[in-house]
Amino acid sequence: xxxxxxxxxxxxxxxxxxxxxxxxxxxxxxxxxxxxxxxxxxxxxxxxxxxxxxxxxxxxxxxxxxxxxxxxxxxxxxxxxxxxxxxxxxxxxxxxxxxxxxxxxx
Amino acid sequence: xxxxxxxxxxxxxxxxxxxxxxxxxxxxxxxxxxxxxxxxxxxxxxxxxxxxxxxxxxxxxxxxxxxxxxxxxxxxxxxxxxxxxxxxxxxxxxxxxxxxxxxxxxxxxxxxxxxxxxxxxxxxxxxxxxxxxxxxxxxxxxxxxxxxxxxxxxxxxxxxxxxxxxxxxxxxxxxxxxxxxxxxxxxxxxxxxxxxxxxxxxxxxxxxxxxxxxxxxxxxxxxxxxxxxxxxxxxxxxxxxxxxxxxxxxxxxxxxxxxxxxxxxxxxxxxxxxxxxxx
Numbered sequence: 031x032x033x034x035x036x037x038x039x040x041x042x043x044x045x046x047x048x049x050x051x052x053x054x055x056x057x058x059x060x061x062x063x064x065x066x067x068x069x070x071x072x073x074x075x076x077x078x079x080x081x082x083x084x085x086x087x088x089x090x091x092x093x094x095x096x097x098x099x100x101x102x103x104x105x106x107x108x109x110x111x112x113x114x115x116x117x118x119x120x121x122x123x124x125x126x127x128x129x130x131x132x133x134x135x136x
Numbered sequence: 137x138x139x140x141x142x143x144x145x146x147x148x149x150x151x152x153x154x155x156x157x158x159x160x161x162x163x164x165x166x167x168x169x170x171x172x173x174x175x176x177x178x179x180x181x182x183x184x185x186x187x188x189x190x191x192x193x194x195x196x197x198x199x200x201x202x203x204x205x206x207x208x209x210x211x212x213x214x215x216x217x218x219x220x221x222x223x224x225x226x227x228x229x230x231x232x233x234x235x236x237x238x239x240x241x242x243x244x245x246x247x248x249x250x251x252x253x254x255x256x257x258x259x260x261x262x263x264x265x266x267x268x269x270x271x272x273x274x275x276x277x278x279x280x281x282x283x284x285x286x287x288x289x290x291x292x293x294x295x296x297x298x299x300x301x302x303x304x305x306x307x308x309x310x311x312x313x314x315x316x317x318x319x320x321x322x323x324x325x326x327x328x329x330x331x332x333x334x335x336x337x338x339x340x341x342x343x344x345x346x347x348x349x350x351x352x353x354x355x356x357x358x359x360x361x362x363x364x365x366x367x368x369x370x371x372x373x374x375x376x377x378x379x380x381x382x383x384x385x386x387x388x389x390x391x392x393x394x395x396x397x398x399x400x401x402x403x404x405x406x407x408x409x410x411x412x413x414x415x
Binding site for chain 2: 033034035036037051053055057058098099100102
């Protein structure tokens with residue numbers, strides 16, 4: 031599976047605003063480029079990213095061809111309880127990848 | 137900008153370039169390859185050794201400094217897997233001979249390109265990986281700039297992060313450092329520019345909005361935002377050679393390795409930053 035890098039604080043205080051960062055390895059081929067012989071390079075991008083916390087979706091993004099290779103997504107959330115973040119990337123050609131990270135909220 | 141004025145500007149630029157190139161004076165470069173002699177050149181600029189990092193915007197630097205934001209780490213992670221993967225007729229992984237890369241590969245990238253006794257010339261990290269694959273794993277070479285090769289070299293180079301560059305100390309390398317030095321100062325291409333015309337004489341200026349740096353290869357293989365990928369120093373060199381409208385050497389050409397070696401001796405003592413990020 032394509033490697034991903036997740037950055038979530040291991041510990042937080044209840045009510046803290048935490049930053050969540052997710053970097054996924056992907057070429058994000060736009061589908062607009064052509065080879066030297068003129069053939070269109072088929073589109074191969076991530077189309078959807080989502081983050082669930084303890085089973086509840088807290089963040090979702092649709093991705094489009096203008097987004098760079100190896101998309102880096104960063105967003106904030108309020109720490110309410112200890113638990114597990116689950117990340118999922120879905121894309122063209124059946125691309126699917128997951129990652130997870132745990133946080134302890136005191 | 138209107139189309140007409142854009143064309144006019146382009147024509148002006150084209151007309152100006154050969155003139156500009158001709159105007160840049162040759163300097164009295166010493167023929168000895170000792171990097172410390174660089175300050176003694178006719179240049180009025182005192183040369184402080186600066187990494188490409190110091191020319192970057194704070195945003196780009198922030199990407200490089202955060203291992204969970206630096207896309208080069210994706211290759212390094214892949215490389216760690218490949219390090220342990222058995223391959224070839226001997227069913228050997230890199231780790232079977234070299235053990236834990238975190239110990240055995242410490243400082244290795246900082247002293248490459250290194251002299252290979254069998255070949256009688258320097259080899260860079262890419263060539264060393266392929267020599268190992270041929271001699272010890274008995275398997276096929278990995279292609280230049282392939283995901284696997286970039287991943288392995290990124291993982292190996294990562295183990296030397298923060299360590300000072302020591303390449304070129306081997307006495308047997310001296311003639312090759314000298315060759316690299318000559319290549320660096322040789323004018324080439326339709327623009328008739330040498331590497332030195334930009335990277336020694338004009339490193340404090342800009343070229344089309346981009347900083348011209350001092351050509352210290354401190355972070356390779358590195359993630360270039362422009363490439364949207366990790367790339368080797370040879371890719372960078374070929375890009376520059378293409379930029380002065382010369383015919384780039386093929387990947388793995390001895391000229392490129394000699395240039396790599398010379399550039400590393402120029403950067404002697406500077407800390408390695410691989411896998412770095414550049415704009």
